[in-house]
Amino acid sequence: MTSVEEPARPGERIRDAARTRAEILDVATQEFARAGYDGARVDEIAAHTRTTKRMIYYYFGGKEQLFTAVLERAYGVIREAEQQLDVDHLDPVAAIRRLAELTFDHHERHPDFIRLVSIENIHGAEHIAASEELGRMGSPALDVIRRILAAGQESGLFTADVDAVDLHAMISAFCFFRVSNRHTFGALFGRDLVDPAQREHYRAMLGDMVIAFLTAERTAD
Amino acid sequence: MTSVEEPARPGERIRDAARTRAEILDVATQEFARAGYDGARVDEIAAHTRTTKRMIYYYFGGKEQLFTAVLERAYGVIREAEQQLDVDHLDPVAAIRRLAELTFDHHERHPDFIRLVSIENIHGAEHIAASEELGRMGSPALDVIRRILAAGQESGLFTADVDAVDLHAMISAFCFFRVSNRHTFGALFGRDLVDPAQREHYRAMLGDMVIAFLTAERTAD
DNA sequence: TCACTAATGTACGAACCAGTACGTTAGCTA
DNA sequence: TAGCTAACGTACTGGTTCGTACATTAGTGA
Structure with missing residues (x-):
């Protein structure tokens, strides 16, 4: 998959919509594949991201749509x-x-x-x-x-x-x-x-x- | 599957360990197959049974073991x-x-x-x-x-x-x-x-x- | 450079859900 | 028929989990 790796300078808030979106998709793919749809945890996905759960809802709308994006x-x-x-x-x-x-x-x-x-x-x-x-x-x-x-x-x-x-x-x-x-x-x-x-x-x-x-x-x- | 159908006289509490166990297994099979392991609801299984959730834990111990019994x-x-x-x-x-x-x-x-x-x-x-x-x-x-x-x-x-x-x-x-x-x-x-x-x-x-x-x-x- | 918006973070709520403490009764057996 | 136990029911709890209200800041275009 197209993982994005950027050296995150600590304390600094870097804005990059595309990177954040892609990173969420990467992690979500792993989490959904690991645990199934209902077994997957939105909080867990967020935790493995450099951003927060709020962003998942900001970019995808919800768990359901996130899974759809992962499938796509x-x-x-x-x-x-x-x-x-x-x-x-x-x-x-x-x-x-x-x-x-x-x-x-x-x-x-x-x-x-x-x-x-x-x-x-x-x-x-x-x-x-x-x-x-x-x-x-x-x-x-x-x-x-x-x-x-x-x-x-x-x-x-x-x-x-x-x-x-x-x-x-x-x-x-x-x-x-x-x-x-x-x-x-x-x-x-x-x-x-x-x-x-x-x-x-x-x-x-x-x-x-x-x-x-x-x-x-x-x-x- | 070996569904058990008995005319349940209302208000009367009939005891039949084998029947209760089999009925739970029947319903659990449907529910797990319908929604997946994590998507399945123990309460939902109980609701479609003539008994209560308590009996699921009484006979099987837990959701995990119930699923194992269903598989078996x-x-x-x-x-x-x-x-x-x-x-x-x-x-x-x-x-x-x-x-x-x-x-x-x-x-x-x-x-x-x-x-x-x-x-x-x-x-x-x-x-x-x-x-x-x-x-x-x-x-x-x-x-x-x-x-x-x-x-x-x-x-x-x-x-x-x-x-x-x-x-x-x-x-x-x-x-x-x-x-x-x-x-x-x-x-x-x-x-x-x-x-x-x-x-x-x-x-x-x-x-x-x-x-x-x-x-x-x-x-x- | 100022203001505006896209992007981000924090903290919280409300519903849900697996599991259990406690109480009750049917039916068998001595 | 007394009493014992397997079988059953009710009501609750504690933790979890999706989702959101509200606050904040980075970057961009005028």
Whole structure:
């Protein structure tokens, strides 16, 4: 995230709206991800900031809107990563694998994002619904998938006639679950899905799974 | 769940420890699944019960232990379903598909269970760790998968040499995500993954995916 | 340089909420 | 049938937590 670090001279009151706002967002992201929406404490967020609780209400209006802003930024980050993806020079099989790995890597690097999304789902995605920004912005990943699928299906490489949204769900499911359910899965089955030593194993497994699905001979249709 | 419905004659105080305990568990399951751990209100649980808050503390000790008891029962339900599964008469391919469908069906029928597990993950699976019962009981599904995999790999039908835990993770990921992330996914991509009209579609997709993965020709090894 | 406003800080209130002290009664058993 | 205990109810408390009223100052534009 875009953490702001400025040498705060003690006793001096420096005014910087953008910095204060950004700092609140940074800390709020951590706190919400740590404890969930209701478990998060506004006072705790303020305490980890160089400003006071008053500023949270000044800039965001309330806990609810703060969480929405946190979500907006977190989704913005993954969208940026997706936009940077360039797979037009790859053949469909390699392109799909690359895309899947991007999702895999992003989810692994941003467990806070995963937690925020889990939390938002517990609350019925009401903050996304309340956010204009989140409704507006589409998904670059979906566009990429659409193009790869079209190419793969046209060339006959891909036998499955899935649509982009479903394929995105399949990829996301694997990547998301690995991080989101790490703790219960580990406690129940004694295997840490996010163990760094197993990282390449699962990354390959995801690619193999998606490619196998897309290229399998259909027995009967 | 095992809801208990007894005609409560008004003004009369009927004593039934088992019924009271079960009723608290029923209501607590709903309340925790609805609002998350910190969002859930002990008073609210009590209010939807024919008894009082005092009884929650009498039987369970506290909010924390109540949530643990709720989790224990929820996991018990899926374990029972898994134990009923009999796939020994099926060939490996059909057997794996049947097992995947069992998970699919259970997750779809028990969204509360999914929410509880999501909530438990937000809290680092600390309640599972604190529960003797949950640590003790293994997973019948894993045993089944192990047997099917062994048969499939021996007969040469399965080319992938996955292990049971990983395959279980793959199946669970798809089934879990579909329910757990229903709201954010729906809000962002405009597709309801739990739409009844799409049920068979996703159920087949899951089976196709798993079978394709297990039976794909490996290009290089 | 003066005045105005955006930005910030302090102190507090009102509601909420987990947990408990204390009192009561149903139903079993000796 | 007496008495004992498991099962239950009422009423309250102490701490917490979101939110705000009110006061203050930094920086900017006229």
